[in-house]
Amino acid sequence: xxxxxxxxxxxxxxxxxxxxxxxxxxxxxxxxxxxxxxxxxxxxxxxxxxxxxxxxxxxxxxxxxxxxxxxxxxxxxxxxxxxxxxxxxxxxxxxxxxxxxxxxxxxxxxxxxxxxxxxxxxxxxxxxxxxxxxxxxxxxxxxxxxxxxxxxxxxxxxxxxxxxxxxxxxxxxxxxxxxxxxxxxxxxxxx
Numbered sequence: 001x002x003x004x005x006x007x008x009x010x011x012x013x014x015x016x017x018x019x020x021x022x023x024x025x026x027x028x029x030x031x032x033x034x035x036x037x038x039x040x041x042x043x044x045x046x047x048x049x050x051x052x053x054x055x056x057x058x059x060x061x062x063x064x065x066x067x068x069x070x071x072x073x074x075x076x077x078x079x080x081x082x083x084x085x086x087x088x089x090x091x092x093x094x095x096x097x098x099x100x101x102x103x104x105x106x107x108x109x110x111x112x113x114x115x116x117x118x119x120x121x122x123x124x125x126x127x128x129x130x131x132x133x134x135x136x137x138x139x140x141x142x143x144x145x146x147x148x149x150x151x152x153x154x155x156x157x158x159x160x161x162x163x164x165x166x167x168x169x170x171x172x173x174x175x176x177x178x179x180x181x182x183x184x185x186x187x188x189x190x191x
Contacts, residue, residue, distance in 0.1 A: 062157025
């Protein structure tokens with residue numbers, strides 16, 4: 001008998017949608033963070049409550065040179081060489097910026113029923129959570145009027161959280177968000 005140990009991994013896709021048409025897409029594996037593994041360990045030992053993903057955060061500092069005066073290269077996502085590692089405890093934007101300017105929260109409560117779609121706490125965006133075998137798939141549709149309070153924003157990173165603990169993260173090439181653009185995120189966590 002051969003044992004096959006499969007680690008937790010993820011798949012991430014973000015689409016910019018304008019007038020009902022996809023105008024830009026980025027997809028790649030995402031990073032499952034060390035805090036996610038610790039959260040599950042505590043849950044299994046009955047030390048913590050259930051680690052439910054209930055927060056999605058978009059940020060503007062996930063690109064190379066984001067801290068430079070010229071703003072860096074919005075089309076070059078940070079990599080391991082730039083600090084995109086599993087031991088991060090928050091987005092780059094949360095570490096250096098301000099909520100509402102450099103990063104935005106989408107808070108939600110899933111129903112516990114696979115395939116149900118819920119309206120996020122912003123009253124505009126939706127989150128759908130589906131379980132397929134050992135995969136958990138989140139589909140987040142960020143409404144035209146959400147996450148662009150400052151006018152036009154260019155997002156380059158995002159993360160899922162269980163409360164205040166980061167679960168998974170992805171940096172990506174810049175996605176322009178204004179009141180004419182929706183963002184659709186498909187995030188699959190595979191066990």
